[in-house]
Amino acid sequence: MQGFRISTDNDELDFDVIYHFISESYWAKGVPKHTLLKALSNSFCFGLFDNSGAQVGFARLITDKATxxxxxxxxxxxxxxxxxxxxxxxxxxxxxxxxxxLRRIMLATKDAHGLYCQYGFEAIVNPEMLMQIWHPDVYRAPL
Known part of the structure; x- marks a missing residue:
């Protein structure tokens, strides 16, 4: 896209921009910096940058890159x-x-279903097959 570029080089990521956005998001509000740093270093990250080099977007995948x-x-x-x-x-x-x-790519979203449906994502068939361990307040718990 003219005026922008996407990079998978983690050395280019602006952690401050990423942390500011994600730590205020509905899905990871209050995430500690060290937790997010660890998550990024163990993920396949995509940074979105404008012509000036400023980071304006981000996404990451937790993946084995095979299945x-x-x-x-x-x-x-x-x-x-x-x-x-x-x-x-x-x-x-x-x-x-x-x-x-890849056999499966998953995501969770509260409000962007329309975006992801355009790329083939759909509601889980047989959601009763999926299980989770969920700690919604983990970022507020003392270490």
């Missing part, structure tokens, strides 16, 4: 929305050579 991936922490800064950047970011991720042939 499964979980798409997480997808965002475009509010100041850059409405330009098709989230669509371009998702499309770029799904077309990445290291992610071809």
């Amino acid at each position: 499964f991936a979980y798409l997480a922490d997808v965002f475009v800064l509010e100041s850059h929305r409405g330009q098709g950047l989230s669509k371009w970011l998702v499309q770029t991720i799904l077309e990445h050579p290291d992610l071809q042939g």
Whole structure:
């Protein structure tokens, strides 16, 4: 997309931008910095940058790059929305050579179903098969 680029080089990521957005998000509010740093270092990250080099979006996958991936922490800064950047970011991720042939890609979203449906994501068939251990207040618990 003209005026923007996507990089998978973790050295280019602006942790402050990522942390500010994600730590205020509905899905990870209050996440400690050390937790997010560990998550990013163990994920396949995609940074979205404008021509000046400023980070304006992000997404990451937790994946073995062979059979499964979980798409997480997808965002475009509010100041850059409405330009098709989230669509371009998702499309770029799904077309990445290291992610071809996966049996399953999952994600969870509260409000972006319309975006992800455009790229083949659909509601889980037989959700009763899925299980989880969920600690919704883990970021508020003392260590």
